[in-house]
Amino acid sequence: MKFGQFNLYIVRECTFKLDGGAMFGVVPKTLWEKVSPADELNRVPLACNLLLIETPHGRVLVETGMGIRWSEKEKERYALKPLIDGEAPLRSLGLSNEDIDFVIISHLHFDHCGGAVRLENGSLVPTYPKAKYYIQKGEWDLAHNANPRAKGSYRLDDFEPLAKAGCLTLIEGDSQVVPGVAVKVSGGHTGHHQVVTFSSGGERGVYFADIVPTRFHLPPPWVMGYDHFPLASCQIKSVLLETAHEEGWLVVFDHEMGVPWGRLRAAADKRFEFLALPEETLSFKLPVKSQS
Ligand SMILES: [Zn+2]
Known part of the structure; x- marks a missing residue:
């Protein structure tokens, strides 16, 4: 999709499932199951939506997804279905791994x-x-020294090799990656979790990552049970949503199963409604079931 001088693409890397209770935190199941029905194991369907931003200053890939280094048992636990070629995740867009200049x-x-x-x-x-990988230093430190509740979500093998290969850029705080693409520390989900903002030719957008993982997480109290600082998530989410609505930003959800990008419209009780862009803006087909 054209976005000022940028081209944007969603790469759906996989679908998977996580426990619905963990995904919706303190929200009662009687409420969340109406919008996101659980399977017989209480799991709800999710996707990993990577965002590729082509800029005049290089190609930026936001997130890398689950990858394919999973045992059969783990794949079953998460109902993990990779949707990309594990050797060349961007092949469906005609890109090789060498074509990416920055990974956030x-x-x-x-x-x-x-x-x-x-x-x-x-x-x-x-x-x-060939890419420089941009990660918050605080997140890097936490991942190496996580307490027992936080530890289960980190695998050292996923990121240690980046340091060894010398491609790691550890940043501290808000920072520009290339002109028009920046990271902003949100905290909340983890203490140094960062969102990505992008702007070109008068257009602006935000990739919320796990601050607003799906359209069902738009109400500020609908915060994941996984979050280290849920009250901070609720707070930063309200601020980001208000700005995104006021300024007409494109919003992108990392774990949304339907069309994961669109705009916001004001709804009752100071809440926001998600208006997805047409499915034709995606370079892949959605499963029919997930569009409801
Ligand atoms: Zn997370």
């Missing part, structure tokens, strides 16, 4: 960082060998 990872949970590295002749190497 919102935080190091395995569903965001699992695709950052791949196996080559028995060792783990960066999937995008």
Whole structure:
């Protein structure tokens, strides 16, 4: 999709499932199951939507998804279905791994960082060998020293090889990656979780990552149980949504199963409604079931 001088693409890397209670935090199941029905194991369907931003200053890939380094047992646990070629995740767009100049990872949970590295002749190497990987230093430190509640979402193998390969850029705070593409520390989901903002030719947009993972998470109190600082998530979400609505930003959801980008419209009780862009803006087909 054209976006000022940029081209934007959604890469649907996989679909998977997580426990509905964990996805919706303190929201009672009687409310969330109306919008996101659970399967017999109480899991709700999710996707990993990567955002590719082509800019005059290089190609920026936002997130890397789950990757393919999972055992059969784990695949079953998460109902994980990779939708990309694990060796060349962007092949469907006609791009090779060498074509990516920058990778931004919102935080190091395995569903965001699992695709950052791949196996080559028995060792783990960066999937995008020419890219600089932008990660918050605070998130990096946490991932190496997480307490027992936080630990389960991190796998050292997903990101340690980046440091060894010398392609890691650890940033501290808000920062510009290329002209028009920047990261902003949101906190909330993890203490140093970052969202990505992008603007070109008068258009503006935001990739919320896990601050607003799906359209069902638009109401500020609908915060994931996984969040380290749920009250901060609720707060920053309200601020981001208000700005995005006021200024007509494109909003992008990382785990949405339907069309994951669109605009916001004001609804009752100071809430916002999501107006998805037409499905034709996507370079892949949605499963018919997920469009409801
Ligand atoms: Zn996460």
